[in-house]
Amino acid sequence: MVKRERLGVILSESRLPELIASLTETYRIFGPSKKDDGESFAAIHKSEELALDYGNTKMSPKGFFFPQTESLMWYDSADKKAKQDKPEVQPTLLFGLRPCDALAISYLDKVFLSNEPQDPYYRQRREATKIVCLACNSPSPTCFCTTVGCGPDSEKGADIMMYKLNDRYLMKALTPGGEEIFTNIDVETEPATSQDIVEKDDLVNKACQMVKRFVDIDEFKEKLNNFQGPWWEKLAQKCLGCGICTYFCPTCHCFDVTDEVVKQSGRRVRTWDSCMYPLFTLHASGHNPRPGIKERMRQRIMHKFNYAVEYYGETFCVGCGRCIIHCPVNIDIRQIIMDIAEER
Amino acid sequence: MKRAEHEIRSNVGKLLKQKKIDVFIGYEKGTLPLRTSPCFVSSEKEARKLIWNSFCTNNLAVYLPHIMSRVKNKRSTRVGIICKGCDSRSLVELIKEKQLTRDQIYIIGISCSGMVDYKRILSQVNSDEVIGVDETADEITVRSKEGERVFSKEENLCEPCRTCKHAVPTVYDMLIRTAQQPRQATTSDSTVHDFLMKPREERWQILEQELGQCIRCYACRNACPNCYCKECFAEQTKPRWFGVTTDLTDIIFYHTIRIFHQAGRCVDCGACVRACPMNINLRLFTRMLVDEVKERFGYEPGVAPEELQPLATYSAKDKQDFMIEPE
Amino acid sequence: MKNPYMPIPVRIDNINIENDARDIKTFRLVFLNKEDADAFNFMPGQFAELSILGVGECPIGIASSPTEKGYLLFTVKRTGVVTTKLHHAEIGDIIGVRGPLGNTYPFEKMRNSNVLIVSGGFAFTTLRATVKYILDSANRFNYRDLTVIYGARTPGELLYKSELWAWEKRNDLAMQVTVDKGDKSWSRYEGFVPAVLKKIAPAAKQTIALVCGPPIMIKFTLPVLKELGFSDDSIFLSLEMRMKCGIGKCGRCNIGHKYVCKDGPVFSSAELQKLPQEY
Secondary structure (H helix, E strand, O other): OOOOOOOOEEEEHHHHHHHHHHHHOOOEEEEEEEEOOEEEEEEEOOHHHOOOOOOOOOOOHHHHOOOOEEEEEEEEOOOOOOEEOOOOOOOEEEEEEOHHHHHHHHHHHHHHHHOOOOOHHHHHHHHOEEEEEEOOOOOOOOOOHHHHOOOOOOOOOOOEEEEEEOOEEEEEEOOHHHHHHHHHOOOOOEEOOHHHHHHHHHHHHHHHHHOOOOOOHHHHHHHHOOOOOOOHHHHHOOOOOOOHHHHHOOOOOOEEEEEEEEOOEEEEEEEEOOOOOHHHOOOOOOOOOOOOHHHHHHHHHHHHHHHHHHHHOOOOOOOOOHHHHHOOOOOOHHHHHHHHHHOO | OHHHHHHHHHHHHHHHHOOOOOEEEEEEEOOOOOOEEEEEEOOOOHHHHOOOOOOOOOOHHHHHHHHHHHOOOOOOOOEEEEEOHHHHHHHHHHHHOOOOOHHHEEEEEEOOOOOEOHHHHHOOOOHHHEEEEEEOOOEEEEEEOOEEEEEEOHHHEOHHHHOOOOOOOOOOOEEEOOOOOOOOOOOOOOHHHHHHHOOHHHHHHHHHHHHOOOOOOOHHHHOOOOOOOOOOOOOOOOOOOOOOOOOHHHHHHHHHHHHHOOOOOOOOOOHHHHHOOOOOOOHHHHHHHHHHHHHHHOOOOOOOOOOOOHHHOOOOOOOOOOOOOOO | OOOOOOOEEEEEEEEEEOOOOOOEEEEEEEEOOHHHHHHOOOOEOEEEEEEEOOOEEEEEEOOOOOOOOOOEEEEEEOOOHHHHHHHOOOOOOEEEEEEEEOOOOOHHHHOOOEEEEEEEHHHHHHHHHHHHHHHOOOOHHHOOOEEEEEEEOOHHHOOOHHHHHHHHHOOOOEEEEEEOOOOOOOOOEEOOHHHHHHHHOOOOOOEEEEEEOOHHHHHHHHHHHHHOOOOHHHEEEEOOOOOOOOOOOOOOOEEOOEEOOOOOOEEEHHHHHHOOOOO
């Protein structure tokens, strides 16, 4: 058991293998792991599999709670009754998650849990999962978290916050769930000193300076109140209308529900969907309220920076930069924000 | 490169000023190192932001069917576009498929010396550290905090460029030559041959491995100039042809049908592969059709504007050996 | 915990073909389990997802009133995949219902006021429920004058015909049925709904207007209501959108920051004016 300390505890980097070994006794662990094309979350059995010195994972971790393909229910035509599919859940730990992704999960919580009725599938996975966040010491050039109310040390959504200080980790439990993790592990730690906190603050400050704040976000949001703004046409011109930005986004959560039949039985299945797809809003009558790429791109941006603010009180963008990295025509959401903010 | 860029700017500026075109589709500087971004310019002043370098990979023909279906006055609207060899071949196919007419477009052709695969270069440097990029005739120099690294273009070419035999556009209104020679491939593509040499189990494994990564973002489809259907079979609900999940059966269904729709039309520009965020080697499948169509019908898409598409026409000489006699 | 995605099993108890084109049918559904029936508390204006396993779901307004006990009515036009399958269903078939979903017409606001109902074509369903609810002897005294204007393209396209003619004879509501184009036997109003509304000119004072119909009818009805003196917060409309989850999560039915499935489908004209014109 790790004792609770006011300033947090210090774990020597050399003890990371012990920490992971101890955690695996209680939890299934997923953490960033090196793959051919960058890092992605993978099952971790020992600390060598972890790649904690990373920018961010390629895909966001939202799929842990909201998988791209998920059976909701199944049935066979003999009794015509639907039977609920229950996700298999066991105590899980997302280890080394970036603060932006943890914040995004707190937003998904609002959609699937705070917004009644609750989503039972999401809830089962979410309740079984705890999040150990690793603050960013060296953000990537595509990061813009500080512009959208997040930051390299943002704590929201995390149960435990970790900071890498040279050859040590500073760890702090932020929630009862975090305390619970501490009680479940057996590894030697020391109480953090005020000197450690100074070192941490220094690193966080440096990281904050590396993330460029390029625009006054409030000015941008103010402009969005003009739904008919003249900028959409031009901004949407080069968009191909694929779903990359929405599928890579850690906060995008739109889904489709479809039925599949094989002979006499079948299932109702939930899959990710994207507001960038033309059939997303197509009525059975043939009418489509969002007929073109312009309308669909406006929906995506407005949803994040205007509608979600009204509905959930949050900006549904955490500045992770995944949409920027993967867009096939290099549409850069920072540029969109700047162009609209600066439009006179 | 610089000279070509200058020529593009001044010519586009002139065309816009003289009202010979209404809008021009070209490339502008990207927001990330080693990237460019398609751009639409409609004034002489805007033409100054046009660029040309070895990262101008996007096949801009993809925008034309959409633009043409939306312009109010089809007769008088003229769109200018910059085309590499492969892009021009896409245009030829689009014209054959009546998505646009030749007089609706003004083509600035550029003799292409091969495009460089930015993902390949980024995988060799710490992409977070890149500060700037310089380009000479044969080399790309990447400057980062750690210093400079020089990459040979030839070694880092986009896959389709390695075996491209049409570096000079097949149609154009004006041709711009860069300082380099157009890259004329001497080797043929062996992708398909190598694949077919493998035992069946291994081929299936490769197929599973490649397509299993698909997240159904449809970027391959949307980046492809040939995929202009207003409603794609993949998303149709009336009827729904197959599932929308990421189960392997659904994914294979999607790619197989999409790729079969490319038979006799695919110009092997590689836009689908470059757009794919999961780096799936879709060319493994498209190449097979390219080779097949060439072998059966002697047809290479986009090369000769007057040549009819083999699958859209009938000839008594068409091979019939695909028809299997019942035993 | 209750799973909002699980359909409640119901049996098709009766099917009535509503129109000459035979593409609109009213389904009477009876819950298989009594506890499901007891738990299904709704008010007119709400909708439910009709669910056919193996085919899918579609959102349909509840056409019956909660005062009609023991069953639910859904009037369905054959349009998409699910509605087509439903039209092929037979009495006795088991399907699913998920709901009630969405908000209701503003019954609190309508209390002690006059109620004006303006509707066209196939959109009359939840307003039929409203008429039925208000006319119920347990509720009638809560509302003042009830005026109903209902139109369709032709006499054969009118829904709930026998009920309409019965309502016409009553003296506790003013019923005006109109068709764009009558036939030989048609002896009632002929003309578009907005024109009839203008002719009848119901008083706007202390009146709540409920409007539901095709976009073109709504477009020409709203100015007439304004002319008659109706304010934007006394006009209520019911909207349609493509939906999947019906509980404000799947993200496709929003108009601005409102989800039609959860915050609607009933909106006041004043609310709608604050939202983007994207529906």
